[in-house]
Amino acid sequence: MFLPQETIRIKRDGGRLNDDQIAEFIAGLTDGRVTDGQAAAFAMAVFLRGMEEGERVALLRAMTRSGRVLDWGNARLGGPVLDKHSTGGVGDKVSLVLAPVVAACGGFVPMISGRGLGHTGGTLDKMQAIPGYEALPDIATLRRVVGNVGCAIVGATTDIAPADKRLYAIRDVTATVESIDLIVASILSKKLAAGLQGLVLDVKLGNGAFMDSAERAEALATALVETGNGAGLPTVALLTGMDQVLGRTAGNAVEVAESVEMLRDGTGDSRLWAVTRELAAEMLVLGRLADSLDAARIKADRALRSGEAAERFQRMVTALGGPSDFVDRYQDHLPKAPVVREVRAERPGFVTAHATRDIGLVVVALGGGRTKPTEPVDHAVGLTEVAALGTEVGPQGAPLCILHAPDEEAADMAAAAIRAAMPVGDSRPADQNPIAGRIAKG
Incomplete structure (x- = not known):
């Protein structure tokens, strides 16, 4: 009993x-x-x-089996089913470039994504900035789009890991969100339910990450890798930096625009592509689409620069109800904020730091995130041209960023917060490698 x-x-x-x-x-x-x-x-x-590792694996399997588990065996895809998961960050639009890049290299990516949480943006919110895009399709549509295009960036349906949905809602109001054991089961149950054959995890560390120390980030990454592999899902984790905004934008429509520009032009922010490229390489090796990480990096570069990844992104958008000319005319389709204003530093010098969490909260305060689960999101607001660490700024130089705000009052408040979150000094800080570490099965 x-x-x-x-x-x-x-x-x-x-x-x-x-x-x-x-x-x-x-x-x-x-x-x-x-x-x-x-x-x-x-x-x-x-x-x-x-929990011990065996308990975590049992919890993961039970939560996965609480709902529908996708089986791609009869889909005859002709390639491995792969995905990536990020623990969240500010300006983290990696998924929008990564999924079509991996698809262009022969992988199949049913990328089940989430909404923004706290100060971090959500991939699902970004995709819903595209007019007409069906971000919550039924399973049959998901299978069709993945089979025909190679990737689909969507949200989870109600029958994917329903136990996780209920337990997470309870954790959110009982101060137990930070439990590594429960985080592991929550993340991996949805990925196992998607029927994956390989998973790469992007575990963020730094002042804009949920894990408040390198030790906690490494502990989470290790637990995810051990539990994923213990449940039969080949899993690798990268530790990546979140001590500054990733890329040059933070928001929803503005991040979509930056992603499309990278796909179209084959180039863009170097840190954004470095993280995307490394995650893609790990996915390709896990899926046996490349013999080594070096070979995989070359394949990822070719997929981006040839335009094939951009073509995959357009086909995905069209298949899920978005504009058929979105990649070519994205600026005509994405929503625009009423107020667009530069934020300039009060003195000349170099950007010495990002208080990344505070920058994320600026986007939330503008309306680009939620303070309550039921709140709508303003897809148009956010930040563009965010000055990276070491950028020379000043009254006559480059701006700290460009604000996209709903009104003048919100822009005034955001500008003050940005100046406080992006201090300026006389010395340029040293460059940081955005890839901080790698954890694989021992």
Whole structure:
């Protein structure tokens, strides 16, 4: 007989749960036998006591099986099913370039993405800036687009890992979001449910990341890699820097524009492409589409510069209901903010730091993110021409950024916050490699 309180008691007292106990609890979470109070108590017990690797794997498998699991075996795709997941950042539009690049190299990418959370932007919100784009298609449409185009950037349907949806909502209001064990199960359950054959994780570290230290970021990356591989999903993680905005934009429509420009021109912000290229290389090696990381990097470069990745992006947008000329005329289709204004430094010098989290919160305050789950997002607002670390700025030089705001009052408040978040000094800081580390199966 299943008694949720017994499962909670075992974990509360520091015991190890077996596979059946975990599976029963997650089944009860899905069908309603477990109450919200019991789910909250379970989350807190895991938060305080932790889980062993075997428990994490059992939790992951149970959450994956709580809903529909995609099977690509009968789709005859002709290539591996691959994906990437980022733990979130400011200006992180990597997915928009990465998915079509990997598709152009022979991979198939059912990229199930999420909305913005806290100070970080969400890939799903960015894609919904494209008029007509169906970001929440049914499973049949997802399968068709992935099969025909090679990639689809969409949100999760209600039947993908429903246990995670319920448990996450409870964690969000019970101060248990930061549990590494529960983060691992949450991230990986949706990826396993997508039927992947390889997964690369982009775990952010720095002042704009959710993990507040390099040690915590590495611990999360290690847990993700161990648990993913333990559940039978080949998994690799990269640690990448989030001590400054990634790329030159932060927002929704403005990040789509930067991504399309990179796809069209075959070039763009060097840090953005460095992270995208390295993640693509890892995906291609996991999918056996390249024999080495060096060979994979060359394939990724060719896919971007040849224009084939841009073609894949356009085909994806068209297949999901967006404009058929979006890549060529994206500026005509994307929404525009009423107020566009430069923000200039009060003194000449070099940008010495980004308070990246604060910059992300500026976008949220402009309306580009949410303070409540039900709030709408203003896709037009954000920042462009964000000065990278080391950029020479000043009253007559380059601006700190260009604001895209809903009104003059919001622009005034945002400008003050940007000046505080982007200090200027006399010395140019040293360049930083955006790739901080790699964690693979031991």
